[in-house]
Amino acid sequence: MADLLARDGLHFSHARRLWRALHRELVNDFAEGKLPADFLPPLVRWLREHARGSDTHAGYSLDVPTLAAEIPSADGLTSKHLLRLADGQEVETVLMSYPGRYTACVSTQAGCAMGCVFCATGQMGFARHLRPGEIVAQVLHLQRVLRAARSPGLRNLVLMGMGEPLHNYDHVMTALEIITEQRGLNIGPGRISISTVGVVPGILRLAEERRPYNLAVSLHGASEEERSALVPASRRWPLADLIEACRHYAELTGRRIFFEWTLVAGVNDSPDTARRLAALLRGVDAHINLIPLNPTGGFGGSPTEESAVDAFQLALQEAGYPCTVRQRRGIDVAAGCGQLRADKAKRTLTPAAL
Numbered sequence: 054m055a056d057l058l059a060r061d062g063l064h065f066s067h068a069r070r071l072w073r074a075l076h077r078e079l080v081n082d083f084a085e086g087k088l089p090a091d092f093l094p095p096l097v098r099w100l101r102e103h104a105r106g107s108d109t110h111a112g113y114s115l116d117v118p119t120l121a122a123e124i125p126s127a128d129g130l131t132s133k134h135l136l137r138l139a140d141g142q143e144v145e146t147v148l149m150s151y152p153g154r155y156t157a158c159v160s161t162q163a164g165c166a167m168g169c170v171f172c173a174t175g176q177m178g179f180a181r182h183l184r185p186g187e188i189v190a191q192v193l194h195l196q197r198v199l200r201a202a203r204s205p206g207l208r209n210l211v212l213m214g215m216g217e218p219l220h221n222y223d224h225v226m227t228a229l230e231i232i233t234e235q236r237g238l239n240i241g242p243g244r245i246s247i248s249t250v251g252v253v254p255g256i257l258r259l260a261e262e263r264r265p266y267n268l269a270v271s272l273h274g275a276s277e278e279e280r281s282a283l284v285p286a287s288r289r290w291p292l293a294d295l296i297e298a299c300r301h302y303a304e305l306t307g308r309r310i311f312f313e314w315t316l317v318a319g320v321n322d323s324p325d326t327a328r329r330l331a332a333l334l335r336g337v338d339a340h341i342n343l344i345p346l347n348p349t350g351g352f353g354g355s356p357t358e359e360s361a362v363d364a365f366q367l368a369l370q371e372a373g374y375p376c377t378v379r380q381r382r383g384i385d386v387a388a389g390c391g392q393l394r395a396d397k398a399k400r401t402l403t404p405a406a407l
């Protein structure tokens with residue numbers, strides 16, 4: 054931004070002021086009268102000439118998605134926001150509250166090309182990558198929601214919404230650089246988790262570039278055959294290669310890896326499977342997150358019963374792996390990945406109807 058303004062002869066201090074306005078004061082409109090009163094005339098003039106709201110013909114535009122639907126969960130702890138982007142694509146952004154902190158779950162693509170059979174986003178297919186601004190805009194949207202409610206701001210960020218972050222590597226990394234910038238949103242890199250279906254080249258790149266974020270790898274199967282049945286992308290990046298990439302990542306970064314495991318009744322939820330998973334991960338500093346399936350329209354599987362979830366967890370713990378069961382937050386608001394957009398397409402929900 055500083056370079057951009059400098060090209061037009063503006064001093065660095067203007068860029069700094071604009072950056073703070075966008076990411077701290079959450080300004081989302083460049084129209085006359087909407088700008089902070091202390092913007093100096095050169096900056097106001099520059100904005101008038103180059104940047105007008107979302108009118109891209111003016112030069113630079115703000116990514117300000119419109120809210121297509123918003124639904125709170127019955128427990129009041131989760132709210133899901135369906136955001137419409139400039140070209141009409143809709144993506145989901147979820148706000149989750151835990152005691153004393155808020156976490157944002159954002160999307161990185163409209164749809165997803167990976168086709169995991171149980172995932173509502175996978176079932177809808179791939180539309181396009183999100184640009185960095187469209188990823189940052191989701192965080193800014195939730196930050197505005199929190200500010201309007203006089204709540205403290207976001208503390209954590211997970212890239213677990215729609216899409217595969219490492220299939221959109223460059224845009225995601227640019228977005229995270231903006232989100233972690235200390236004079237802006239300032240969400241610490243250690244409070245950010247990237248969840249991947251297992252895009253091996255992306256994992257290796259994260260390690261080589263020493264990216265300071267947490268890594269979560271979605272496994273769901275402990276053998277190639279089991280995994281490919283749920284995660285077709287495993288045919289492209291086989292399980293053996295994926296585990297090797299994880300070992301390499303752990304070695305280079307010294308960081309613990311989180312593994313996600315969606316539990317599907319009778320498919321991948323037996324204690325024997327848990328023990329095979331432990332054997333597969335032997336020697337890796339791993340934490341396993343279990344997610345009971347959120348049923349979706351395009352998949353016939355059902356969620357694992359609570360007692361079987363406990364038995365699976367116990368088997369992993371006995372094998373020495375820390376293991377957490379993730380609550381299915383907001384299941385009543387269709388907060389599973391891609392489910393709100395899928396439901397909306399089916400039932401044409403409107404904000405009023407919600």
Ligand code: SAH
Pocket residue numbers: 169171172173212213214215216217218248249250270271313314315344345346347348349389390
């Ligand atoms: N594409 C990335 C991040 C988005 S999905 C990935 O796959 O990791 C985030 C997590 O939600 C993944 O672990 C995914 O397997 C899981 N998930 C998707 N749909 C689900 C469903 N219907 N029930 C339970 N977990 C689901």
Ligand code: SF4
Pocket residue numbers: 165166167168169172173174175176214215216217249250390
């Ligand atoms: Fe894509 Fe992740 Fe859904 Fe698989 S689980 S289809 S990778 S969003």
